[in-house]
Amino acid sequence: MDVLRIDLLFKIAGIGIFISVLSIILTQAEKEEQAQMLTLAGAVIVLLMVLRLLGDLFDSIRVIFNLY
Amino acid sequence: MIVSGSFLTCTKAGDLVEIVQVVGFAIIAAIFIILIRQSRPEIAQLLSITIGIIIIVYLLGYLKMVIDLITDMALEAKVSPLFLRTLFRVIGVAYLAEFGAQVCRDAGEGSIAGKIEFAGKIIILIMAIPILVSIMEGIVKFIP
Numbered sequence: 001m002d003v004l005r006i007d008l009l010f011k012i013a014g015i016g017i018f019i020s021v022l023s024i025i026l027t028q029a030e031k032e033e034q035a036q037m038l039t040l041a042g043a044v045i046v047l048l049m050v051l052r053l054l055g056d057l058f059d060s061i062r063v064i065f066n067l068y
Numbered sequence: 069m070i071v072s073g074s075f076l077t078c079t080k081a082g083d084l085v086e087i088v089q090v091v092g093f094a095i096i097a098a099i100f101i102i103l104i105r106q107s108r109p110e111i112a113q114l115l116s117i118t119i120g121i122i123i124i125v126y127l128l129g130y131l132k133m134v135i136d137l138i139t140d141m142a143l144e145a146k147v148s149p150l151f152l153r154t155l156f157r158v159i160g161v162a163y164l165a166e167f168g169a170q171v172c173r174d175a176g177e178g179s180i181a182g183k184i185e186f187a188g189k190i191i192i193l194i195m196a197i198p199i200l201v202s203i204m205e206g207i208v209k210f211i212p
Contacts, residue, residue, distance in 0.1 A: 004089050005126075006093060012118055013104065013115060016100075039108070042111065046111050046115075050117055050118050053118060053121045053125075057125055064128055064132050066153065066156065067161070
């Protein structure tokens, strides 16, 4: 019964909104390639967070169902 | 008293507050996803995976109580641990395959989801082989 980890959700949502706003600003400043880089960076950061969470899920399932 | 520890812990948890937390949290997350989907679809997809994982990890604690209860009862009923262990492993594999398939279907990859389910079926079949063998041996003993 560990606590409901809501902070992760808000972190990722914040990153998503922040990046979409920044990329709009960058595209208006005619810096398309930097906007692309920013989108890529955002996706990678969020992916790393989700991967860590996925690792936790697999560990807890492995422990509970003593899978291997 | 057949079942002591695990049964008592079950009675404490499991009232309204858990489901309210989960439902409220899921609705908030759905709104965030709508907000992000039109500008950053990949992050929206990752967000939906995150919410699924968080809710499941939160609920696995309660699942553990039920599993401890079942194992206690099975030991009382002298069920051989092999069957129980395989049963729980099969449930774990089935759940993980289902989780992976759902995520892939959300991302629009129906074919990959089918492959994952197919792999899950094969793995479960392989895990069930010892039980099949022991059943066969049991049957053969009855035939004179």
